[in-house]
Amino acid sequence: MxxxxxxxxxxxxxxxxxxxxxxxxxxxxxxxxxxxxxxxxxxxxxxxxxxxxxxxxxxxxxxxxxxxxxxxxxxxxxxxxxxxxxxxxxxxxxxxxxxxxxxxxxxxxxxxxxxxxxxxxxxxxxxxxxxxxxxxxxxxxxxxxxxxxxxxxxxxxxxxxxxxxxxxxxxxxxxxxxxxxxREVQGRHKPVFWLLMIVAASAILLFYRQQPHVFRKSIDYLAIVMGALFYGFFAVVLGQKLARL
Structure with a gap:
């Protein structure tokens, strides 16, 4: 699929x-x-x-x-x-x-x-x-x-x-x-989180453009983007946890 x-x-x-x-x-x-x-x-x-x-x-x-x-x-x-x-x-x-x-x-x-x-x-x-x-x-x-x-x-x-x-x-x-x-689930800072995730994912994509197996075909590009979003999401979550220490 x-x-x-x-x-x-x-x-x-x-x-x-x-x-x-x-x-x-x-x-x-x-x-x-x-x-x-x-x-x-x-x-x-x-x-x-x-x-x-x-x-x-x-x-x-x-x-x-x-x-x-x-x-x-x-x-x-x-x-x-x-x-x-x-x-x-x-x-x-x-x-x-x-x-x-x-x-x-x-x-x-x-x-x-x-x-x-x-x-x-x-x-x-x-x-x-x-x-x-x-x-x-x-x-x-x-x-x-x-x-x-x-x-x-x-x-x-x-x-x-x-x-x-x-x-x-x-x-x-x-x-x-x-x-x-x-109340915390209804907060107003939701867009900031997703914006930070996109920024982190974009930075990861720029870094991995140099890999030879990346960006060969459109469906491959989708897999790479999904990976960048995955890492970007957890990078922001980790950053938040570290900021609270």
Whole structure:
């Protein structure tokens, strides 16, 4: 899928219900984590996270790191600086203590990460040229006409599943409870945070322009931009924490 976050949609049926043998965080991050190496390494050709052995060498360790980063650093910042309609829904999870939960349920979390990663592999098998199901079903290798131009069916599926996934995620997000917000969530300094993030991300992009694997094709450019935004976001969050020391 061109949009990594769309992979979460396939685990929503499991995440929507309280199940003691699944971790919502593990499922959702696991569904995305193989693609995160494109962003974090600024290398859209690093595919080891999409290998079966890469699940244990790369995907599970990175997913656990991302889970702690999200709950301990990203979530509080998002609640504080997202628009009120979005912050209100994330605020529902504000008092979930990830560290305590992980200590008691680390096996469930790890298995959920693996399950989420397998769903990522499953979808990619339909939506990438070398994918197992693309090679198995010849119709996925054929062309369809899109706005007067031929496009391979598996490639079209990338965009269709991405769009459907985003719509399902938005629908799921809107259904989350919306509690009363404290005053700090309704603050007036939200634009400053996002402006600083864009400045930090732009500085990172300027620095990495010299890398030989950067900016080869448009879709590669998107992966690099996502990586810069990721690092820019956490740079601002870290800067805020250091400023309070």
């Amino acid at each position: 061109p949009f990594t976050i769309s992979h979460i949609a396939i685990v929503l049926p499991l995440a929507c219900r309280q199940r003691p043998f699944f971790s919502m965080t593990g499922l959702m991050i696991g569904a995305m984590v193989p693609d995160f190496f494109y962003f974090l390494l600024f290398d859209p050709y690093f595919d080891d996270g999409h290998e079966w052995w890469g699940i244990f060498v790369y995907d599970v360790p990175l997913a656990l790191l991302l889970a702690f980063l999200y709950h301990e650093a990203a979530k509080p910042a998002l609640i504080r600086y997202l628009p009120v309609w979005a912050a209100a829904r994330l605020h529902y999870f504000r008092y979930f203590h990830w560290g305590s939960y992980f200590r008691k349920n680390y096996g469930v979390v790890i298995l959920s990460v693996i399950a989420g990663t397998l769903t990522h592999f499953f979808l990619d098998a339909f939506t990438h040229g070398p994918g197992y199901f693309v090679q198995l079903f010849s119709f996925l290798q054929g062309d369809v006409m899109v706005f007067g131009s031929p496009m391979e069916t598996w490639y079209l599926l990338q965009y269709l599943t991405s769009a459907v996934g985003l719509l399902l995620l938005f629908w799921f997000f809107l259904r989350l409870p919306r509690p009363f917000l404290p």
